[in-house]
Amino acid sequence: MRHHDLVIIGTGSGNSVITPELAHLDIAIIERGRFGGTCLNVGCIPTKMFVYPADVIVSALALDRLGAHFESPSARWREARDRVFARVDAIADGGEAYRRSDPNVTVYDETARFVGERTLDTGTGEIVTGDQVVVAAGGRPRMPDVDGLREADPGRGVHTSDTIMRIDEVPARIAIVGGGFIASEFAHVLGAFGSDVTWIQRSPTLLTKDDEDIQIAFTREQAKRFDLRLSTIVTGATREGGVWSLDLQGPQGHSRVEVDAVLVALGRIPNTDILDVAAGGLATHHDGRLVVDDYQRATVEGVWGLGDISSPYQLKHVANHEARVVAHNLAFPDDLIKSDHRFVPAATFGYPQVASFGPTERQLKVEGRDYVVKVQQYGDTAYGWAMEDTVGFVKVLADPHSKRLIAAHLMGYQASNLIQPLIQMASLGNTVPEVARGQYWIHPASMEVVENALLGLELT
Numbered sequence: 001m002r003h004h005d006l007v008i009i010g011t012g013s014g015n016s017v018i019t020p021e022l023a024h025l026d027i028a029i030i031e032r033g034r035f036g037g038t039c040l041n042v043g044c045i046p047t048k049m050f051v052y053p054a055d056v057i058v059s060a061l062a063l064d065r066l067g068a069h070f071e072s073p074s075a076r077w078r079e080a081r082d083r084v085f086a087r088v089d090a091i092a093d094g095g096e097a098y099r100r101s102d103p104n105v106t107v108y109d110e111t112a113r114f115v116g117e118r119t120l121d122t123g124t125g126e127i128v129t130g131d132q133v134v135v136a137a138g139g140r141p142r143m144p145d146v147d148g149l150r151e152a153d154p155g156r157g158v159h160t161s162d163t164i165m166r167i168d169e170v171p172a173r174i175a176i177v178g179g180g181f182i183a184s185e186f187a188h189v190l191g192a193f194g195s196d197v198t199w200i201q202r203s204p205t206l207l208t209k210d211d212e213d214i215q216i217a218f219t220r221e222q223a224k225r226f227d228l229r230l231s232t233i234v235t236g237a238t239r240e241g242g243v244w245s246l247d248l249q250g251p252q253g254h255s256r257v258e259v260d261a262v263l264v265a266l267g268r269i270p271n272t273d274i275l276d277v278a279a280g281g282l283a284t285h286h287d288g289r290l291v292v293d294d295y296q297r298a299t300v301e302g303v304w305g306l307g308d309i310s311s312p313y314q315l316k317h318v319a320n321h322e323a324r325v326v327a328h329n330l331a332f333p334d335d336l337i338k339s340d341h342r343f344v345p346a347a348t349f350g351y352p353q354v355a356s357f358g359p360t361e362r363q364l365k366v367e368g369r370d371y372v373v374k375v376q377q378y379g380d381t382a383y384g385w386a387m388e389d390t391v392g393f394v395k396v397l398a399d400p401h402s403k404r405l406i407a408a409h410l411m412g413y414q415a416s417n418l419i420q421p422l423i424q425m426a427s428l429g430n431t432v433p434e435v436a437r438g439q440y441w442i443h444p445a446s447m448e449v450v451e452n453a454l455l456g457l458e459l460t
């Protein structure tokens, strides 16, 4: 049994808990996978490195309407893959080497599980205890309850986001199951790189957590590009001669689709079960997330949780924020700070992009909350004319009494960037008139669509 001042499980955002204020402590890091966690190795960063060339290819295909012509743009998957992982793997390896070279840090590289309060079996034959324990062990893909698809099996063409980006060639035909972030981003990427995508979603729209206007508009755009099977579930899967035959149950009854590979994108489940947090005396929510309070404290003194293992958001910027809060609270126990989850934004890097924060219009109606709303089309602004845009829009919802923004929902070119001033004004408590008329907006930048959306809100 070995004792440490601080034990950190998981090197995603957990790795960044080691700030200069804590660097003198005797620290254990337990990581069963690659250093850097999901975002770096199999998540945000590699996906966006594939999304960028996919954006370029798909937008080039649509440039005819602007009088610009390209001879059939095409993509080379292996080149893109090798570019992505040359960079990503080097960062992961460098991060691990850096930690291992630190005399204050001991790295345990197996699967940990709790065997008592603040006590862990590291899986390496060593039991460790910590004065403080940070649980940052993230989550993993949820698999469907369908024979043949219960486990990822890349060798047989059953993939999750953990494996799909390392394949040698894009499959000629792929079925993507799910209708959220991962499905949307990978349909775009794999489609741009040459796969014929059949997209299976159990709900009548995609992106069901987004505002209804976004759901409808995004689904309409994807249906133009992919074989989209809505209100449809997979009931069976068999493989013969390298070909998967999926049984589908949809609005027209039973159907069958043949594909070379399947990508499962049905959400992620927290790793509290693998960690056996109950043995550590720690409480979980009904969905398996670790219970933490606003200060990121778990239910046993000296234990903290952050990121996907405890968060309902499952977003890297949230995990990073919570890591900063934990690092502060560990270093300054007499001056605890809370996490700020008031205006958490998210972006789906599909084509078109979607970005939002705050409740949907339907949620506001259900809550009976007063609001005013404006939907501004990209196509009604000068930059939208330049792009001949017919799909993008900015939807803003504001409180008519305080004149502050409640929510924003954007779809279109660079939505993930265009939303930032709206997040800023909500977070900093600026009113709509202050932001709309209290500054210059560069003409005729694409950001004018945001200015016009704010000006269009009827706030008397």
Ligand SMILES: Cc1cc2nc3c(=O)[nH]c(=O)nc-3n(C[C@H](O)[C@H](O)[C@H](O)COP(=O)(O)OP(=O)(O)OC[C@H]3O[C@@H](n4cnc5c(N)ncnc54)[C@H](O)[C@@H]3O)c2cc1C
Residues within 6 Å of the ligand: 009, 010, 011, 012, 013, 014, 030, 031, 032, 033, 034, 035, 036, 037, 038, 039, 040, 042, 043, 044, 045, 047, 048, 110, 111, 112, 113, 136, 137, 138, 139, 161, 182, 271, 274, 275, 306, 307, 308, 309, 314, 315, 316, 317, 318, 319
């Ligand atoms: C395909 C994909 C794309 C994404 N894109 C975005 C995006 O564009 N923007 C965004 O904001 N978010 C994105 N996310 C979400 C983002 O990656 C996560 O929210 C974030 O990485 C969570 O960080 P974390 O530190 O909580 O967990 P993780 O980064 O998952 O780290 C947990 C670590 O704990 C280790 N571990 C788990 N159990 C144990 C154990 N028992 N013992 C030892 N080690 C253990 C794991 O190996 C892992 O390295 C994406 C996710 C995916 C899957």
Ligand SMILES: NC(=O)c1ccc[n+]([C@@H]2O[C@H](COP(=O)([O-])OP(=O)(O)OC[C@H]3O[C@@H](n4cnc5c(N)ncnc54)[C@H](O)[C@@H]3O)[C@@H](O)[C@H]2O)c1
Residues within 6 Å of the ligand: 144, 177, 178, 179, 180, 181, 182, 183, 185, 201, 202, 203, 207, 208, 233, 265, 266, 267, 268, 313, 314, 315, 346, 347, 348, 349
């Ligand atoms: N750009 C980003 O920020 C980004 C990108 C990728 C992933 N992520 C994070 O990773 C997490 C996982 O992504 P995801 O796309 O897997 O999850 P998600 O929650 O976005 O989507 C899951 C989809 O699967 C469907 N589904 C769930 N269970 C089902 C079942 N049993 N049968 C049929 N359909 C079912 C849901 O209706 C939904 O459409 C997300 O929560 C997100 O926070 C973020």
